Amino acid sequence: MIFDYVYSIVSRFVFSPLSYIISFIIIAILAVIVTAFIPVFIGWVDRKYSARIQSRYGPVYVGPFGLLQNFADLTKMLGKRFIATNIDVLAFNFTPIVVATSSFAMLLLLPLGAPGLEFISIPYSLLFVYTLLAISPLLLLVAGWGENNKYALIGGFRGAAQIISYELALIIVLSSVALLSGSYSIPAIVAGQSSIWYGLYLPVTLLIFIISGLAIIEREPFDVPEASQELQAGWKVEYSGIRYGFFLIGDYVRVTVIAMLVTYLFLGGWLGPVLPGVLWFIIKAAIVLMIILTPRWIFGRPRIDQLIKFGWNWLLPLAILNLILVELFVVL
Amino acid sequence: MENLSEKLIKEFNGKLDAIKGQNNLNIVALKNKKLIKKLSWEIKNYFDILYTLTVVDYSPVFELNYVFSNYENDDILIVKVNLDEKDLSIDSITDIFDSANWEEREAYDLFGIKFNGHPDLRRILLPEDWPGHPLRKSFEINDEVRHWTGLDLKF
Amino acid sequence: MEHKDRIRMNIGPVHPAMHGVLKLILDVEGDTVVKAEPEIGFLHRASEKIAEMRYFSNYYPIMDKLDYVSALNMEILYASTVEKAAGITISERATYMRTIMAEIQRIMSHLIFIGSLGEDFGNLTSFIWALRERELLMTIVEKISGGRLAPMYMCNGGMFYDFPEGIDKDILEALDKIENKVKHEYSAVFTKNQIFLSRTKGIGIMTKDMIKRYGITGPIARASGINRDLRKVSPYLAYDKVDFDVPVEENGDTYSRFIVRLNEILESIKIIRQCLKQLPAGNYKTAVPWIIRIPKKDTFVKQESSRGEMGIFLVTDGSDKPYRLKLRSPTFFAIRALEELLVNVKVADAFVIVASIDPVMGEVDR
């Protein structure tokens, strides 16, 4: 636990109440660095990877191998002027701020590759992360309303409908994993997989988790709310400058979070022979990340009614059935 | 096809002229523009669609060329109708040939020919506030026309 | 407003999914379109008026920019019209060369269609792949004519240049590659892709009656079971000397329109191969003076362009310029069908249907 570690160091030099605040500030700075690193690096991976699929090069000139490309994008967004007309100021600004802070919070709660390497540890971290992921329908509706734009409104409605129909499946799947390990805390879940990974004997659960996870973070093929061909950018259509940059950061952070969750819940986290745990974790998470990034570039986009029908008619019953089976398994 | 134009000419005795010998096209000329609807109903038996409608400005006369075609074979029939400059109006044939709808709107837009009974006779290609009908021979493309942007610019 | 839960969406003329500058005014209830009205005219460049100011030989660049996705088809149509009006006969080699160029252009145009259809239901990769394959043929057009999108290759009486040495080998090589991709890769991305099937099958159905009512021709009509292709009905150029089929589908939905065009690519490949085999020696050009005068007459020529039946009504009066030139464009008629076609579909499907019509606004607005 990084916070405790920092606090123990700081409290040697500064008296108690102040040291608490100082260590919070240090943690915040560290978290910002980590959070800023993720969109820059994962975004670069995404762009390069998509370029390779499309037999292109992708960014080349900015930094070595174009590594700084997304950093340049964010820098540019900082320097953009703000432009919007007839917006609901509160609703308009609410969404990017919450997206940014919830992305921070998710990374604060998740262990970064080894037990004890999380910024703040609480016993129900998994539930908390789920809550932060599932906050989006509210955000989408508020943003779509606040932007005073028809595309955004339709996008917001679509997004809320989509996420509500998939988040139920996600929480049920999470519960079945928690049931199996007897805990909502990630280290305990990982420790429960020391004999065999949950993903190996719960492959259906893993599949449901990935699908509903993709739907919740609106990654293609589930990007119906922002459907750039129909709704331009859907509920993001009016956002410019760094507000849009927050969404960019939020997008990539949430993709990373889903990849990390898959690794922790189903692929044994940092468990693995010979190599150190962190390395194992990075290898697993990278593979999962690549798998998650791929559908965007090879699938089209289903229609919103097909998507929701799939969610309610297939995914949710399957998840419930899965939960019952796991429960039976645990009880017997 | 020769039969068709002859048959049509017989039916509309005196009102329809045959023009032959031009690139093997079936061309008939309709003398009285009020008969265009009757003729269209007759043509509907043989042809499916209005292929295109060409207006030619021989001021003071505007010549309308209705080109009919069908899906089964290669035949086309051209019906020529002359309109006088003073009375640029003719009955619309949209209720007979639905494909004439936008062609007639285009003729209205570019030549200013009124089609009586057209369901939605508006400009189709040019902005609503465009002055004049540009494809007429009398329309002169001068600097004023070329520099008109329809915008209220300050610089 | 009487309907309180209706939203009016003005889509286009600037919209990532709009083909060119088509504007759609959609009345939307929830996610369903209840009323649609296409609006055109945003690319009306006055091609017909300009024709009255240009010599017959100087009008080719404008023809190029009409249907800019299949520019060579347009050039060939105009050349045929002028030659018919002026009584110029072209050599047999020229007809074969024109057939080859027309079919190359048809493949390129259909590739763009396939790509943009893929893009409109969210698959950007298919679009970039289609452009990649198109680039193979683009290189060949570049080698032959020197131009890319607007090649300016045809002229009155034939072509400006002969085929360069060894081009047939290049063409065959490119065709092999494209045939391979179309048969294998595209079927994986499109015809075997469940999402694509669910997005296109049974969507935007055009009945035979609707096709005839609106006067729609070309691949869209053939997708609805109307077996009409001017290349077969009234063969021009060298189409009566080659063997090819006309792909026809019965359903009339978006999927059929896609399959018809996909199969047309394969048929075009067949035609080009035969033409290259039969290509006779001889003149590629009949000597025609740059400025010609055509006596007073009406000429009407129609040909099968990649989008349907394109026609030119040429009125000449004995001068060196056309007196009136009217272009009959196929998508001008097809776009009007959108008012009926888009009613009661989902907003997302509306875009796929528009893409399946494959409009090129340069040709619609002229």
Next chain:
Amino acid sequence: MEESNEFSYPGMSEVIFMKAQKFIDTVLNWGRSNSLWPLTFGTSCCAIEMMTFGATKVDSDRLGVLFVGDSPRQSDLILVSGTITKKMARRLLNVYEQMPDPKYVIAVGACNISGGLYHDSYNTIDGIDRIMPVDAFVPGCPPRPEEFLDAVRVLQKLIKENKSKAQKNGKS
């Protein structure tokens, strides 16, 4: 501007402020020039070549020109490719005004430079610099996709040297 004859040295704080401002400008210009997200205002023939510019052979993404295909709000660069007719001109201006500053314009094709083929048409705008400030022109009818790369390079250079129209007009 009033001219003053007296010459005074800037104070320490002013120097630091100016230096800091210059540093921030340099960083921002670096970001701006390397991340030009285009709004693809494709109306006609040039639009097809513009797509080729983003596709396999030429690949605009190498220069950071990412075709997001999104709204004007998120774009920095408007690629006006294709003839602008009079009906379209007001839409073009409308879209241009929806883009946040600093924004740049590249006019593609002969029609947008001078009218080109359609110079004697009654319905086209002869050169869009008549209605909006243009940073770079791409000649050709239509231009080859490689020429787009050149225009982007020119624009990047202009931005880095603080010479683009947006920066000159104080809108950065």
